[in-house]
Amino acid sequence: MSVVTAAITQTKWTGDEASMIDKHEGFARDAAAQGAQVVCFQELFHGPYFGITQDPKYYRFAQPAEGGPILSRFQSVAKELGIVMVLPIYEEADAGIYYNTTLVVDADGKYLGKYRKIHIPHVEKFWEKFYFRPGNLGYPVLRPPSDVSAPTSATTAISPKDGASTVSAVPTSSSTRMPRSRASATACGRSRGRRRLSPTATSSCSRTASGSRTTSTATRRCSSTARAR
Secondary structure: OOOOEEEEEEOOOOOOHHHHHHHHHHHHHHHHHOOOOEEEOOOOOOOOOHHHOOOHHHHHHOEOOOOOHHHHHHHHHHHHHOOEEEEEEEEEEEOOEEEEEEEEEOOOOOEEEEEEOOOOOEEOOEEHHHOOOOOOOOOOEEOOOOOOOHHHOOOEEOOHHHOOOOEOOOOOOOOOOOOOOEEEEEEOOOOOOOOOOOOOOOOOOEEEEOOOOOOOOOOOOOOOOOOOO
16 A cells, blocks of 8 residues: 655744745755655744734735745755655735635646635734635645656645645644644655655554654554644
């Protein structure tokens, strides 16, 4: 049975965007070295979580999705490492139009598409409607072009009813509390052969986390069905 090894990162704000991006590239390299086939960064990974306040100064972190500096950089990283990358960014779709967006890059560096967060909270310490419009792309199933060979193919989706066989549900800051400076790895079995995002999920997985890089210090069993709280 095919399996997937995925790394999910979480860390504190470094104080500037450049070092934050560098830090996450380091996470990706650590994860790939430990056998991860997929890496998913934290929400708005290139900046602080600014939803705790309402301040227009944070609009400066927004950037274009397609053709933006983050996508370009991590397309190169994904291709070099042979790893699928899930990149949550602050997207500026047009002047003054912002979304909480996730970009997906295949293991060969090809950009597969994006998801814009649909449910935008607006309560104490989560003033997200000040910064984001509700997503307008629905729940996309992202697939590689038909001419991409199987070893680097990826299927990433939100809704299995649309034909997805791998479902990714990453909790955001409003639903989950995690220690600062953490990079955790979720290993669904052990991979064989070349790295790829498998079309089949396994029934159990282990989760490891410690410090600011992926390590193996704690293990738990979990269902292959991802549920967002």
